Amino acid sequence: MSSAEIxxxxxxxxxxxxxxxxxxxxTSWRPFFSGFHLIVVKDPELKEELxxxxxxxxxxxSKTDMEKVVGASNATxxxxxxxxxxxxxxxxxxxIVSIDDDCVPAKDPKGFLVDAVTQHVINLENPATPLxxxxxxxxxxxxxxxxxxxxxxxxxxxxxxxSCGLWLNLADLDAPTQALKTEQRNTSYVDAVMTVPAKxxxxxxxxxxxxxxxxxxxxxxxxxxxxxxxxxxxxxLEDVWCGMCLKHISDHLGYGVKTGLxxxxxxxxxxxxxxxxxxxxxxxLMEKSVPFFESLKLPxxxxxxxxxxxxxxxAVKEQLGSDxxxxxxxxxxxxxxxxxxxxxxxxx
Amino acid sequence: MVEPxxxxxxxxxxxxxxxxxxxxxxxxxxxxxxxxxxxxxLQPYHLIIVQDGDPSKKIHVPEGYDYELYxxxxxxxxxxxxxxxxxxxxxxxxxxxxxxxxxxxIFTIDDDCFVAKDPSGKAVNALEQHIKNLxCPSSPFxxxxxxxxxxxxxxxxxxxxxxxxxxxxxxVSHGLWLNxxxxxxxxxxxxxKERNTRYVDAVMTIPKGxxFPMCGMNLAFDRDLIGPAMYFGLMGxxxxxxxxxxxxxxxxxxxxCDHLSLGVKTGLxxxxxxxxSNPFVNLKKExxxxxxxxxxxxxxxxxxxxxxxxxxxxxxxxxxxxxxEKLSSxxxxxxxLADAMVTWIEAWDELNxxxxxxxx
Numbered sequence: 265m266s267s268a269e270i271x272x273x274x275x276x277x278x279x280x281x282x283x284x285x286x287x288x289x290x291t292s293w294r295p296f297f298s299g300f301h302l303i304v305v306k307d308p309e310l311k312e313e314l315x316x317x318x319x320x321x322x323x324x325x326s327k328t329d330m331e332k333v334v335g336a337s338n339a340t341x342x343x344x345x346x347x348x349x350x351x352x353x354x355x356x357x358x359x360i361v362s363i364d365d366d367c368v369p370a371k372d373p374k375g376f377l378v379d380a381v382t383q384h385v386i387n388l389e390n391p392a393t394p395l396x397x398x399x400x401x402x403x404x405x406x407x408x409x410x411x412x413x414x415x416x417x418x419x420x421x422x423x424x425x426x427s428c429g430l431w432l433n434l435a436d437l438d439a440p441t442q443a444l445k446t447e448q449r450n451t452s453y454v455d456a457v458m459t460v461p462a463k464x465x466x467x468x469x470x471x472x473x474x475x476x477x478x479x480x481x482x483x484x485x486x487x488x489x490x491x492x493x494x495x496x497x498x499x500x501l502e503d504v505w506c507g508m509c510l511k512h513i514s515d516h517l518g519y520g521v522k523t524g525l526x527x528x529x530x531x532x533x534x535x536x537x538x539x540x541x542x543x544x545x546x547x548x549l550m551e552k553s554v555p556f557f558e559s560l561k562l563p564x565x566x567x568x569x570x571x572x573x574x575x576x577x578x579a580v581k582e583q584l585g586s587d588x589x590x591x592x593x594x595x596x597x598x599x600x601x602x603x604x605x606x607x608x609x610x611x612x
Numbered sequence: 613m614v615e616p617x618x619x620x621x622x623x624x625x626x627x628x629x630x631x632x633x634x635x636x637x638x639x640x641x642x643x644x645x646x647x648x649x650x651x652x653x654l655q656p657y658h659l660i661i662v663q664d665g666d667p668s669k670k671i672h673v674p675e676g677y678d679y680e681l682y683x684x685x686x687x688x689x690x691x692x693x694x695x696x697x698x699x700x701x702x703x704x705x706x707x708x709x710x711x712x713x714x715x716x717x718i719f720t721i722d723d724d725c726f727v728a729k730d731p732s733g734k735a736v737n738a739l740e741q742h743i744k745n746l747x748c749p750s751s752p753f754x755x756x757x758x759x760x761x762x763x764x765x766x767x768x769x770x771x772x773x774x775x776x777x778x779x780x781x782x783x784v785s786h787g788l789w790l791n792x793x794x795x796x797x798x799x800x801x802x803x804x805k806e807r808n809t810r811y812v813d814a815v816m817t818i819p820k821g822x823x824f825p826m827c828g829m830n831l832a833f834d835r836d837l838i839g840p841a842m843y844f845g846l847m848g849x850x851x852x853x854x855x856x857x858x859x860x861x862x863x864x865x866x867x868x869c870d871h872l873s874l875g876v877k878t879g880l881x882x883x884x885x886x887x888x889s890n891p892f893v894n895l896k897k898e899x900x901x902x903x904x905x906x907x908x909x910x911x912x913x914x915x916x917x918x919x920x921x922x923x924x925x926x927x928x929x930x931x932x933x934x935x936x937e938k939l940s941s942x943x944x945x946x947x948x949l950a951d952a953m954v955t956w957i958e959a960w961d962e963l964n965x966x967x968x969x970x971x972x
Contacts, residue, residue: 373731396822396823396824396825396909397818397822397823397824397825397878398824398825399786399788399794399824399825399827399878400788400793400808401812407806407807407808407809407810408793408808408810409793409795409799409803409806410795410796410799411793411794411795411796411825411827412794412795412796412799412825412827412855412859412898413796413825413826413827413856413858413859413862413905414796414825415905415906415909416902416906417906418909428757430757430758435758435767435769436757436769436770437767437768437769437770438768438769438770438771438772441767441768441770445767448765448767450758450765450766451765452765452766452813452814453813454759454812454813454814455810455811455812455813456810456812456814460755460819461755461818461819461821461822462821462822463819463821463822464754464755464819464820464821464822465753465754465755466754466755466756466757467754467756467757467769467770467771467772468757468771469757469769469770469771497770498770501770501771503771504770504771507771523755523757546771547774550771550772550773550774551773551774551775554753554754554773554775554776
């Protein structure tokens, strides 16, 4: 499949603007964003006007729009990196591709710029294989297949819910790790897409991600907010929590989550050591989340995405609420999110 | 087009890791010429050659290699009646080599596997990579999106729980193959010309609870941690199935590793697989397996070992009872296989008495 074969009308590219000047970002992505509809959502706490170069088919949303659609009190759900979720909410397309505004196209080992958008859509359009691990990774790509011993009944795969891309240069490491290894940059281009097996948990990064909005849109929940959440990824966990929910629900409904290609090139931003000064609350929350998700079983009767999110929120409140107020807030936010999703998308 | 590495002129590795703690097990029926090209990387190590087929045939081992060789007569002599668990006329016989070894680590490789080249053109020292994989922890409880976090230049990503970053011991390192990929017969028939040219520069841990097809062509493992579970089953002469030896072992070891919190890695190193076996012959061997695996996979996916099973042998015996109970109805072969699994453990314990190596 090439970019000529994907249907651009099925895709919205959603960009959360945490920086006012998107000139460098959009200019560098122009070859690959061209022909697509863009939704740019401005962080409501960003004061400056956005600077967006000409020639894009783009709709820009700011705090005023958010308040119009969801009300002033709910608009706080979309601050910081979570602003992009507003774009997910109001999009009408089948697929969403979302890239952080400090990332530019990466180069593959042959020196060609990577078309991350097309690769994400290809990942989403092809089946996933979460029920059995294929040692040659993606069996549907050119030059590969299922290996000997792979059960034939599992070879048609399942729908792919999400495509999690990776990052060259500044990888998505946490603050302590990056602070310890200040000079470390990711130079390893691993030429593979693979399905993360069912029941396996993983930290899904929001920096370079795509998903099937029609299939799992409501499951991408802007819910877990760290006290003192900041404007650099080292000071957030919203995407990791969202990813844990998404993966669990995907497993429950029999969908797949892929990881690997495409890579983006992530620019230097922020200071890991600075971020370390903040209380490293995220670490504690993750430790509590793991056993919770490991033992969690959604009821068999939860067959719709929205129901799965509501059940998950209930379980979070019951089992984690007493551990930390952040979890109670997350559970409430998840319920609120489904209400908003239903009201915004009911007329569709 | 992908080519094997040219290792002529490469010096023998002056600092071979784990030289006295690792055995290389090679099953063969024809010759061991392929060892010529592996000299720089394998010559310092001790070989255990398991000769299948006609025991009167003389297998020539290239000069300079230190080895012990066992043919069918040796296997019968050493194991007596228990030799029935070791396959004949199938590379599954290699597991006899695992049993007689006295080393901590095993590397097993097929005699049609050459040295691969990495994308920079450099010859890949497959054994060195396997050793690195085995000596570094695994991370089966949480998937790291940057793959092996212990590799140079990699690490755990944001959100990876700190309590899980120490990892667990690695029991198995499963390598891959450039050129002829390990396809089953139907796929080979449909895609006879397909070659694997994609060098995926990653090692990763297969998550707990996930099964995979383990190929025995390029495999290493910690014999102390998982050896007794590496039985390659009843295949070949007199058996209704072939080419499922490594698969069977792979499903067993994965269930046991998950139960004992041991890790299984897959990915690097690559070897260059030179020979495609005859797909029609393969189809006849695999035929029953293709149907049976539809039942076997759910069996392994649902297999739960008891809390009391704390050694590999105990786990394996429990598994053999489950095989007898749940798979015999599929075919009487599984009844025989379950018995053979028990015989294997008895033979293993006889040749590897606990007192001698200080392990339970």
